[in-house]
Amino acid sequence: MPSAPQLTARPAGRALTGTVRAPGDKSISHRSMIFGAMATGVTEVEGLLEGDDILATARAAEAFGATVERLGEGRWRVTGQGGLKTPASVIDCGNAGTGVRLLMGAAAGYPITATFDGDASLRKRPMKRVTGPLTEMGARFDWAAVEDRLPVTVHGGNLEGIDYLQTVASAQIKSAILLAGLNATGETVVTEPEKSRDHTERMLRAFGAEVGVEPLNLNGGGEGWKITLKGGQTLTGTTVSVPGDPSSAAFPLAAGLIVPGSVVTVEGVMLNPLRTGLFETWIEMGADLTIADERESGGERIGDVTARHSALKGIVVPESRAASMIDEYPILAATAAFAEGATVMRGVGEMRVKESDRISLMVNGLRACGVRVEEEAEGFIVAGGPVRGGATVATAHDHRIAMSHLVLGLAAEQPVSVLDPEMIATSFPGFVEMMNGLGAEIV
Template sequence: MTTPSHLTARRASALTGVVSAPGDKSMSHRALILGAMATGVTDIDGLLEGDDVLATARAVEAFGAGVERLGQGRWRVTGHGGFRQPAGVIDCGNAGTGVRLLMGAAAGYPITVTFDGDASLRKRPMKRVTGPLARMGARFEWLGEEDRLPLTLTGGGLSAIDHVQSVASAQIKSAILLAGLNANGVTTVAEPEPSRDHTERMLCAFGAEVGVLPDGAGWRVTLTGGQPLTATPVSVPGDPSSAAFPLAAALIIPGSQVTVESVMLNPLRTGLFETWREMGADLTVANRRMAGGEEVGDVTARHSALTGVVVPPDRAASMIDEYPILAATAAFASGATVMRGIGEMRVKESDRIALMAAGLQACGVAVEEEPEGFTVTGGPVRGGATVITHGDHRIAMSHLILGLAAAEQVTVDEPGMIATSFPGFVELMRGLGGDIASA
């Protein structure tokens, strides 16, 4: 099927329905990588079959693991206790999480690997990960521009380090911990602000001992090298970052009520839900339960009169991927929503602060951009624009949701990248009553 060059969202009547979010992207990457590092058969249920995760699946297969798709969201990884020398370049596509975690894992083995990605991934900084890994003993060669892909890594012979995070980044922490599995000594990562802890939780499920101790407002994570991983089943819950889109649409379209089932409720991932409630959102959670070592629940959103808020900067780590959709919902709120301390957004798949500001302004929304954030002042949303996304899936989806409630249609370019995190997004939104179609 040909991917359209543009998608257009038109004002919708009330959205209603019950849907399931796609599997969590962060956990899907980790399940594949840990399954490949382990010994034995890891059966994964609920794996996100988006382009980013499929790139990681191909990568771990290239590193010697058996990878088999058993059915929708059901995958089997057969690990042989570590990574082997791959035959060619490891192409991670658009997957920033995938490449950074794979570099950490590969650094622990005596292999030489070249990593590359698409044009977007080639623009993203890599020294934040290669720096700590080099301190552990990994060797890197930049094959083009320094700090950017492609690069060649030579691993093995690592020594543990004590690392203090300067930014709350689960990708950096995870890369260090995965390398630490095969390093001599005790690897420590200190986080002044906690980042998402899926790696720590999943390492424990695979049989590793991981220490997590409070350290001021953050914590200190320790891991002793030389621990083998043992295969284990993994159940991947629904991705709260993806669930945010249908829930946001329900909040801003009059008469709507939408439930997203089996959404992960890890407190390090639910900053958006907390912020929406502070804005006055009618957001409820039912059927709380445990799945895959994480709390999940069914989240229902109903149309709400929202009020702008100041988002605490220390909440950024728990919702860094959700600021684009927060900004879209803030456009319909009364008053200003202030988002600061989010400079990390500028080095995601795109400069998300700049693109959200430009897109919202093109739709008639008042936005003030700052180096480390932006402020959105809500009111009637005109729409009527074609938004440049630079191939960023979250920019595209956020503006399409905005278009479902704006006075005039909103069109986005390069929608093909939506498949990196949310395959089936358009079909799911249409099923709820949304009007999204090829332009």
């Protein structure tokens, strides 16, 4: 990934074609490092996403006492000592929101003290959504400057399980509670009226823990579940095969949908039903999106996804789908700009507390490119139509904002530039090279 102050996507003068492989899934990659550090014995990881966020989590795993080795491209070995030790220095999580929140949960379960920090972007993100339930379990937190914001020091150990009703569908909150619950006395229960990603539950089982999951039948027809974890369980090192990240696959697939004549295939994409909301939405919009060779890898369904240039139409995206695609709304908004009619995206206020205020940044960027957008407190509406382009877009160092506007620029009337593109490396190292290999011009 070049360290240029900006990148520019020029309208594609030809169709994009080719087959690529998505980077390893970010959620699975974070968890493989953290679970491996907590476990006893060796965890072998294949297909790890080697982005900045994951490398920060790998360094944290080492700081907590594990031996972490890179064996080759995407191949890593983590040798855990059966628990986390007090680190010698501050744990710098860089820009990794998932990394810091899961690590805080893991550290809270041990009788250790650890201070967590991050870059300027991560320091703006709320942390009490995680430290609140961990405090209920018995952990203590000291805020260095501003309450609810990094840096923060956790004093762990002597935790008791809690029965927690989750009001925000967040896999990060759930995962932090469950990781702390491994070393708490009694049972830890998380009730989710609205399902969030279940990677932690799946991976805990792969590492030898017993996790109970019961469906909830809610009044009003909603679907949720109750997760139960007994304390005092230990993890055992295992082999983790990281599937392709559907959030990353979304970018070349989106380009395939909006650049005339294009046919783009991304191989080995995770098809966990709690991660495929964007694909469902695109299909409802009229996208020619097909999946071939469905198979299982590392406990997850994967398949090869092909996107062909399509005439899209605007739809109202079901609010209940937000949890399964919260990171994909920026690229959905970029594709919606080329649809006929309006695409309504509501119930996505969580976007405002990601790496940036993603609603505001997407609204501003799309408007600069000539797209009509209506901003709301908990969402936004993108009116499809001609996309002029010809703008330089501020990204607030947010990788998904940058990539979404670069994809938009491939089908706009004029080039689109993004500022501060170096953060793309946090989740998608090799993005520019992959896109240009398909026939794009991003320089």
